[in-house]
Amino acid sequence: MRVKYRKLLPFILPALLIYMTFIIYPFAYSFFLSFFSWNGVGEKIFVGIKNFKEMLFGNYSKEFFNALGHNIYIFIMLTIFELGLGFVIATLLATNIKGRRVFQTIAYLPNIISMVLVGFIWSMMLNPQWGLINQFLRTIGLGFLAKPWLGDPNTALNTIIFVNIWRNVGFYVLVMLAAIIDIPPELFEAAYMDGASNWKVVWRIIFPLTVPTFQTLVVLLFIWSFNIFDVVYALEGVQAGPFRSTDVLGTLFYRTAFGGLGSAATDLGLGAAVAVLIFMMVIPLSLLYVFLVERRSKR
Amino acid sequence: MKKFVLMVLLFLFVFSLTIAQSNVVSIWSWRTQDQEVWQKVEKVLNERGINVKIDFRAFIPTEYDSKMLIALQSGTGPDIVYSRRLPGGRTKNLIDAGLLVPITDKVDFSHFSPSVLNFIKDNDEVYGVPFAVQVVGIFYNKDIYDKYGLKEPETWDELVENARILKKNGVTPFFIPGKEAWALAMQHAMCGVSVLGPEWIEKLEKGETDFMDPKWIDLNRRLNELKQFYQDGFLANSTDDMNAAFAFEQAAMVFYGIWGLQQWRNLNPEINVGYFMVPPVSKDQKPYAYVYMDGALALTSNSKNPELALEVLKFAATPEFGTIFSNITFNIPGMMGATTPDDPLFREAVEVAEKHASPKVYWVGSIFVTQKPSLYDDVLAPGMQEMYAGKITPEEFAKKAQDALSQWFEPLKKRLGK
Numbered sequence: 165m166r167v168k169y170r171k172l173l174p175f176i177l178p179a180l181l182i183y184m185t186f187i188i189y190p191f192a193y194s195f196f197l198s199f200f201s202w203n204g205v206g207e208k209i210f211v212g213i214k215n216f217k218e219m220l221f222g223n224y225s226k227e228f229f230n231a232l233g234h235n236i237y238i239f240i241m242l243t244i245f246e247l248g249l250g251f252v253i254a255t256l257l258a259t260n261i262k263g264r265r266v267f268q269t270i271a272y273l274p275n276i277i278s279m280v281l282v283g284f285i286w287s288m289m290l291n292p293q294w295g296l297i298n299q300f301l302r303t304i305g306l307g308f309l310a311k312p313w314l315g316d317p318n319t320a321l322n323t324i325i326f327v328n329i330w331r332n333v334g335f336y337v338l339v340m341l342a343a344i345i346d347i348p349p350e351l352f353e354a355a356y357m358d359g360a361s362n363w364k365v366v367w368r369i370i371f372p373l374t375v376p377t378f379q380t381l382v383v384l385l386f387i388w389s390f391n392i393f394d395v396v397y398a399l400e401g402v403q404a405g406p407f408r409s410t411d412v413l414g415t416l417f418y419r420t421a422f423g424g425l426g427s428a429a430t431d432l433g434l435g436a437a438v439a440v441l442i443f444m445m446v447i448p449l450s451l452l453y454v455f456l457v458e459r460r461s462k463r
Numbered sequence: 464m465k466k467f468v469l470m471v472l473l474f475l476f477v478f479s480l481t482i483a484q485s486n487v488v489s490i491w492s493w494r495t496q497d498q499e500v501w502q503k504v505e506k507v508l509n510e511r512g513i514n515v516k517i518d519f520r521a522f523i524p525t526e527y528d529s530k531m532l533i534a535l536q537s538g539t540g541p542d543i544v545y546s547r548r549l550p551g552g553r554t555k556n557l558i559d560a561g562l563l564v565p566i567t568d569k570v571d572f573s574h575f576s577p578s579v580l581n582f583i584k585d586n587d588e589v590y591g592v593p594f595a596v597q598v599v600g601i602f603y604n605k606d607i608y609d610k611y612g613l614k615e616p617e618t619w620d621e622l623v624e625n626a627r628i629l630k631k632n633g634v635t636p637f638f639i640p641g642k643e644a645w646a647l648a649m650q651h652a653m654c655g656v657s658v659l660g661p662e663w664i665e666k667l668e669k670g671e672t673d674f675m676d677p678k679w680i681d682l683n684r685r686l687n688e689l690k691q692f693y694q695d696g697f698l699a700n701s702t703d704d705m706n707a708a709f710a711f712e713q714a715a716m717v718f719y720g721i722w723g724l725q726q727w728r729n730l731n732p733e734i735n736v737g738y739f740m741v742p743p744v745s746k747d748q749k750p751y752a753y754v755y756m757d758g759a760l761a762l763t764s765n766s767k768n769p770e771l772a773l774e775v776l777k778f779a780a781t782p783e784f785g786t787i788f789s790n791i792t793f794n795i796p797g798m799m800g801a802t803t804p805d806d807p808l809f810r811e812a813v814e815v816a817e818k819h820a821s822p823k824v825y826w827v828g829s830i831f832v833t834q835k836p837s838l839y840d841d842v843l844a845p846g847m848q849e850m851y852a853g854k855i856t857p858e859e860f861a862k863k864a865q866d867a868l869s870q871w872f873e874p875l876k877k878r879l880g881k
Contacts, residue, residue, distance in 0.1 A: 203552060204532050205560035223836065223870060291704060292696025315642050315699025317852055403644045406698050406852055407845035419840070422529050430552065431835070 197436035215437035239389035250336025272334035283398020317409035489541035540765035542772035574798035582756035591759025593797030638714035641698035644844035652826030661823035670874025674864035683857030725793035754820035
């Protein structure tokens with residue numbers, strides 16, 4: 165039976181309206197705004213591609229590429245550690261060890277805490293004078309390792325990445341665990357009957373069969389890594405200190421569009437240009453994600 | 464019949480709502496601590512027969528400006544907004560767009576000094592009632608100073624010597640919130656008014672000198688050398704850490720503002736705090752304090768109740784308001800003649816604001832922060848952290864300022880032949 169589109173319309177319309185209002189319109193407006201210089205009130209001055217030139221080759225290029233480099237670094241580190249740890253923990257949990265449910269809950273627990281709270285908790289833990297981390301290091305005789313974690317440009321970004329992993333790894337554990345559970349148990353039984361070691365089972369069976377899940381998660385991680393803002397904001401503020409050593413495109417966007425400190429001038433057009441550039445980097449990978457998900461659902 | 468009764472009831476409900484709303488004056492701010500001030504003001508005005516209900520709302524400071532801007536543009540803004548000082552892009556934009564209404568002849572400004580009013584004047588029109596003046600400088604623990612026989616330094620070298628004695632005795636001389644770049648920019652600026660002096664800053668404004676001047680580089684060097692007296696890991700500390708450490712006597716001195724006093728006293732009522740301006744290089748130089756107007760109460764073009772809002776602003780310009788404001792918030796009121804809290808340190812800060820304010824500055828309230836790259840956001844804030852972390856030299860820090868400001872600051876561009 166053919167369904168007439170006219171009849172479907174009333175069902176689609178509410179969602180479509182919401183999508184147009186909150187997704188399509190703001191994006192289209194940002195794109196439009198990126199060709200203007202506008203401080204938020206009054207006249208918008210058309211400047212053509214000047215905002216993009218400023219960002220890519222002009223006065224802001226150093227800040228832009230510094231932030232972009234950090235986004236790429238964050239993506240690489242999160243891919244290695246969040247996915248890697250997620251896979252390892254999920255494999256251990258899949259072995260039906262005692263207290264599996266408890267470990268599963270513990271791994272996922274940080275994921276339900278809001279990022280603002282995570283920022284607050286870790287700011288306290290990492291305090292150079294009375295923070296738990298440095299106190300612990302001093303207690304076990306490793307005082308020489310105690311550092312101003314968020315104040316040292318050599319450790320600040322990696323500390324933020326660590327906090328991010330602490331909070332999000334539970335999500336990857338759950339997804340990987342679901343993928344592992346999905347593997348037919350006969351494959352494991354056959355492998356063990358043929359005398360395969362645990363390592364061989366992981367490497368020859370579990371890993372190859374979870375590759376599609378890896379693919380999807382890597383694409384998602386790429387998108388999230390390029391939109392990262394909250395964890396940097398919560399731990400270092402929009403100034404992304406010390407001296408921009410934790411700056412990402414999200415914080416650069418915030419500073420250019422809404423201003424950073426005090427009474428500095430702002431330019432929403434310049435901020436919109438950053439948003440468009442982020443979009444242009446993320447969209448090809450988003451399309452790849454859709455392609456991968458579609459392909460998997462067709463199987 | 465039922466329908467008729469329902470209609471009447473509905474009419475009465477809408478009518479009562481309209482009546483109830485007609486005496487409401489809404490005020491938006493970034494200062495949560497002012498809630499009690501407005502409750503008191505409402506009570507005083509009601510006692511005087513002015514039937515007003517003040518609806519005060521405070522927003523997170525970092526989100527306040529954009530929320531206020533969007534609301535004013537869409538016509539849903541409040542009657543009165545807390546506006547930032549001039550010169551400054553944000554308030555200037557609101558004025559240019561006609562969203563703030565001039566109140567020059569509508570409010571009696573006789574209790575305000577011209578220097579304070581200048582912070583909210585544009586084209587000879589006054590756009591708000593200044594509510595607070597802030598004084599920044601060095602706050603110190605008097606008990607610690609007394610214990611080691613120290614006195615308030617009159618020169619930079621004496622300040623360094625005090626720090627040396629404290630360090631030798633196991634006391635942290637300075638607690639610096641290095642994670643918060645704004646506080647480091649403020650530190651540079653408060654040292655600059657005394658070490659460089661307002662005459663030098665005036666020359667900078669006129670393009671008669673620049674950031675590569677040995678004096679500016681020397682100030683950078685002095686600050687960089689002072690870091691040996693800061694707490695370990697100071698680049699990772701926030702102002703909350705600093706307030707706690709200073710209040711609980713873990714450090715002898717802080718570079719901060721008078722607004723910190725309320726919190727230090729709340730944390731430790733026994734703390735004995737003193738204040739001095741950053742000392743200049745030699746005794747023949749006069750020390751100055753960095754004093755700035757914090758913000759003003761401005762009437763908006765969105766106001767549904769402009770007459771009543773004006774009554775509120777008229778009261779806010781009286782010393783009586785200043786008395787309420789300063790006794791609740793422990794901030795220096797914008798006007799003169801208010802009865803401020805009976806506290807020696809607070810009185811000293813008021814005196815400093817009146818007699819020792821630097822007439823020329825280069826941080827908030829200055830021309831150097833009105834465009835991007837700004838001396839505040841883009842140079843001093845990240846640059847101080849970079850210098851303190853040992854990533855750039857004082858000379859390179861000066862070069863950064865020169866490169867950034869020479870992109871738009873006309874007198875400097877002219878001087879450098881750009």
